[in-house]
Amino acid sequence: MGKLVFISIVIAALSALFGERLVNLRKITLASRELVQNHLPNCVTLKNLDYGSEDITILGNGLAFISTGLRFPGMPSSDVTSKIFALDLKDPRLKPVELRMPRSFDLDSFNAHGISVYIDPTDGTIYLFVVNHPHHKSQVEQFKFLEDDFSLLHVKTIKHELLYSVNDIVAVGVEAFYATNDHYFTHPILKGLVEPFLALPWSNVVYFSPEEVKVVSEGYYSANGINISPDKGHVYVADVLDHNVHVLERKEDNALVSVKSVAVGSLCDNIEVDPETGDLWLGCHPNGWKLFMFDVKDPPGSEVIHIQNIHSDQPVVTQAYADNGEVIMGSSVAAPYGGKLLIGTVFHKALCCDLK
Numbered sequence: 001m002g003k004l005v006f007i008s009i010v011i012a013a014l015s016a017l018f019g020e021r022l023v024n025l026r027k028i029t030l031a032s033r034e035l036v037q038n039h040l041p042n043c044v045t046l047k048n049l050d051y052g053s054e055d056i057t058i059l060g061n062g063l064a065f066i067s068t069g070l071r072f073p074g075m076p077s078s079d080v081t082s083k084i085f086a087l088d089l090k091d092p093r094l095k096p097v098e099l100r101m102p103r104s105f106d107l108d109s110f111n112a113h114g115i116s117v118y119i120d121p122t123d124g125t126i127y128l129f130v131v132n133h134p135h136h137k138s139q140v141e142q143f144k145f146l147e148d149d150f151s152l153l154h155v156k157t158i159k160h161e162l163l164y165s166v167n168d169i170v171a172v173g174v175e176a177f178y179a180t181n182d183h184y185f186t187h188p189i190l191k192g193l194v195e196p197f198l199a200l201p202w203s204n205v206v207y208f209s210p211e212e213v214k215v216v217s218e219g220y221y222s223a224n225g226i227n228i229s230p231d232k233g234h235v236y237v238a239d240v241l242d243h244n245v246h247v248l249e250r251k252e253d254n255a256l257v258s259v260k261s262v263a264v265g266s267l268c269d270n271i272e273v274d275p276e277t278g279d280l281w282l283g284c285h286p287n288g289w290k291l292f293m294f295d296v297k298d299p300p301g302s303e304v305i306h307i308q309n310i311h312s313d314q315p316v317v318t319q320a321y322a323d324n325g326e327v328i329m330g331s332s333v334a335a336p337y338g339g340k341l342l343i344g345t346v347f348h349k350a351l352c353c354d355l356k
C-alpha cells in the first residue's frame, strides 16, 4: 500500500472518530498561504552536507557545529549515518570538516538531531550536547570538543524516562540542559501518523540535571526548537504545529514561567539566538504537509523567520528567506554570523548566504 493511500485511510478513520479535533490538518498544511520566493545574495551550497543538517550552532569565534544525517520517521532519509561537522565561517573557503569521533562510540546507530554548546566558564572547555535517536529511541550524548585535532571526546550518554521524544536541547551547565519532547507517544505509528493529525497539546519541556529532572513547561502541540537569551534569563520554545514561539522566564530553581507567545506564521523548527542583538533566527517549514508527504515534483519549501525585540510590546517578525524547494527543501535551522546566514535542512542540502 502506498504511503499516501495508507495515510488517507488513517486520516479518514481519525476523522470519523474525532471530527472537529482534526484541526491539525490545517495547522500542518498552511496550504492557503502562497510562498513567494525571497532569496538572499551570494548563496552557496556547502560541500559534504547533502544528507541533512538539521541543527547548527555557532561559537563566538565563528566556528559552526552542524549535525547531519538525521533519520526521522516519516521524512526522507538516506542510508548515511550521522556525523558532526565543523565549519569555520572566518575561512573564505567555507569547507565543512567532519569531526573525528572516538572508536568506542557506536557510529552505526548514531542518529543526530538537535545540538547545543556549553562553554565551561571556569576552564573554557567546549561541550557539545547532541540529541541521538539510536534505533529511534531518545538520549543525549555529551562530547568535549578538542580544538587541536578537530575531534570529539565522548563524555557520557544521558538517558531518562522523561527524555522520551527529544527534539532539541539547550545546555545551561556542564551537566544541565532543557530539552523539548516533540511528541507524547513513542510508538512509531502513534507518533508518526496518529498524533500529528490530532490536536493534542501534550508535548512538553524538561529540565535535566544530575540532581533533578522535571517537566518545566507543557501544553505544546509539538515543542521543537529551544534556546536561551544571551543573559540566560529567558528560554524560547518553538511550537512547530502552533506556529508560534513561546517566551518563558527562567526561575532560580530552573522552573519556567510563561511570559507570552509570538506568532510566526510558519511551522518553525530550531531557534538560534544572536549573542549580540538577542534576535531570534528560525528555520521553518512553510508547508508541513509537503514535508510529510515528500514528492520531488512538488517539494517542500524553506523559510527563515527573524524576530527582533522579542521582549518588547511589539516584536518585529520578518521573513528573511523563502524558497519553494527549487534551491533548498525543508529548512530546519538558520544561524547568523558576521553578516552571513547558514541555513540547514532536515534531509537536504545546507546553504551559506550573505544577509545583505
Ligand SMILES: [Ca+2]
Pocket: 055, 056, 057, 114, 115, 116, 168, 169, 226, 270, 271
Ligand atoms: Ca539546537
Ligand SMILES: [Ca+2]
Pocket: 114, 167, 168, 224, 225, 269, 270, 332
Ligand atoms: Ca528540530
